[in-house]
Amino acid sequence: MTKKVAIVAVAQNAGAESKDNFYDEAYRVTKEVLDKAGMTRDEIGSVVSASSDVFHGGISCANAYYWDPTGAFLKNASRQDGESLFALIYAAMRIITGHFDTVLVIGLCKGSENPELDACTLMYSDPFYLRPLGLTETMAAALQMKLYMEKYKIRKEQCAKVAVKNLGNALRNPFAHRKGRYTVEDILKSDTVVDPLTELQCAPKSEGMIALLLASEKKAKKLTDKPVWIRGFGSSIDAYMIGDRDLLDGQLKNAAARAYKMAGIRNPLKQIDLAEITEPYAFQELMWYEQLGFCKAGGGGKLIDKGFTDMDGALPVNPSGGVLANNPYVSRGLQRAAEAFLQIRGEAGERQVKKKVRTALAHGVHGFAGQCHAVAILGS
């Protein structure tokens, strides 16, 4: 980063279906994050939100609708579409330029008002070739999973272990939507969604309003004793057609390399203390380990077998329960960043990992078989 930018406070709501309306939920997290920072709406420089029209309850131009409850009235505000980690870096840019001291970043998605996730992701398919085939994100993921298992001899039990770990971790997370103590057998025996993916290996559809307050170095030091700095960021987008891509070697390496370079990370396994990864499908967590450089290609299965990424492992991954536990589609990237923030500050409650967390990674992904990735590195 060319200048230091900190996260000074976060607020989030729970993932389970809420009877509260969109405005109330959005307002509550906005107010909460401002209260935590001891600021009023008037003192905020700018607002960058993240939302997607296709995940927005049938209302187009999403940010027009929630402009008021997110504190943006008569402010220079903007919006990112699709992946909420984009909003994190866009907000940071606004601070680095010196135009603003503080930017409120907010991800908004009320899953309970949306159709089934794959009814939405079907709309990623172009209307001429892919949509008539019915290609959805889950279907693309199932194809990717088969390839992955075949090429690297990954066993379905190893994939299921990700769900066992994450849904178990989620028991300690009051915000998690789906949680429980499951066995590998439970995971594999749950209903098949698209073979070989079973229901408990696919993320649910959750509520997710999440707010983070970003501040310049000078301002951050006034607002908090424990600023969490954005050390690095990278993103990368792949080709559109899944047949045009190597589904086992996509753009995550590229996105991670950019973030690592900015953060000065040469050995991710040594330098990163904790990772919050977007794994809408259990096996993807294993693939993302590899592409983030935690192990070599095909080594994801062994990593989970060894318990390396458990809560008390050498590199805890998704102590929050990850996206398998809580999936407010657009907001999930920011949710990863918020969890990383809490772990670094030692404020993650019952889900706080034992080891000292100085540097944490937050990852977001959207699109068929991981078409577009974003990686943020946060540090104390």
Add this chain to the structure above:
Amino acid sequence: MGRAVAIIGVGQTRHGRRMDVSYPDLVREAVLRVFEDTGLSPRDIDGVVSGTMPSMMEGIALTHFYFSEAMQAVGKPILKTETCGSTGVSIAHTAYYWVASGLADLVLAVGHEKMNEGNSQATMTTVVEPFYQRYFISGAPGVFSMQSQMWTARYGIPEDKIRDAAAFISVTHHDSAFDNPYAHVKIKVTAEDVKTARVITYPIRLLDVCPNSDGACAVIFASEKMAKKIGRKAAWVKGVGYRGEEYFFGDSDKVVWESAIQAARQAYDQAGIKNPRKELDVAEVYNPFTYQEMLFYECFGFCDFGTSPDLVLKGTFSRKGSLPCDPSGGTLCTNPIGATGLIRVAEAAMQVTGKAGDHQVPGAKLALAHAMGGVDQFNGIMILGSKL
């Protein structure tokens, strides 16, 4: 504020009813043109900013996926900015902040819309929520009609005068479109034609309204170091302003229109502009409706409230007037919505670099570009100058 940022090249499609190309090919046409214009190659680009209207209008969700190749974005960092009708200017702002922050040296901004394959008015009706407003507000003309009537009533502007002024704007912009090789609607109209055209929503008639266009625009933003290295004539970003106001149409004053007033003021402050009518040489105002264009003149401080029709009729904002507005023919003649704001930015950049061809305002050094979005909710401004 941050590092200096320049626009070093622009690419536009031939806008119009483009049933000869697919949507990705339309996007590709603009993107390839900006590379031709600058002599750069996609390899040189550090990041891509994409943006468009909501998925319902596109017929596909999250268009950055679909247009990844067309934007030459594969393997590159990307941001996807959307703010309804003001998307085009918001994309330009995003690219500006990206370069100004030092996180990139060359950023490609791409906006696009293929409106003839969708239903724009049906989509805009879904911008308003389904419980209260959707019964009252269907599509854009209804909103702009209410706004223009409020404005006329507030300042007691005689109906004949405002009708004449709106017709004057329509005639001059349609004439200007003949000088813009990329413009969509190229028809010769008379004031009489405008005044007797079919009523869309009173007092707005067919020739007061923009068309549905297919079109895309691509703009390359560069850091000072890069702009100098490339050594082309550049348009420097002097100010960026943006404001949004209440979602519910009735909650805010749409005549003394704070989001428009404050967005302009924010940009003027950064650019050191005190008297916009004197200091600006040209303005590309987002004008989907003739009446609204006049209201923007007032909100942007080009003249006092209630006086713009007089000045319009005097020719103040015509091509040879003291502050030419929309010499490209503007949104009134070309409106591929997701691209439109970025086209305003591109046109402003062309003007201050002397590259606007037949619609060049001689000697233009300082230009304003603008876009509006939501149900009269968002306004965004970018000021460009010929000097660093």
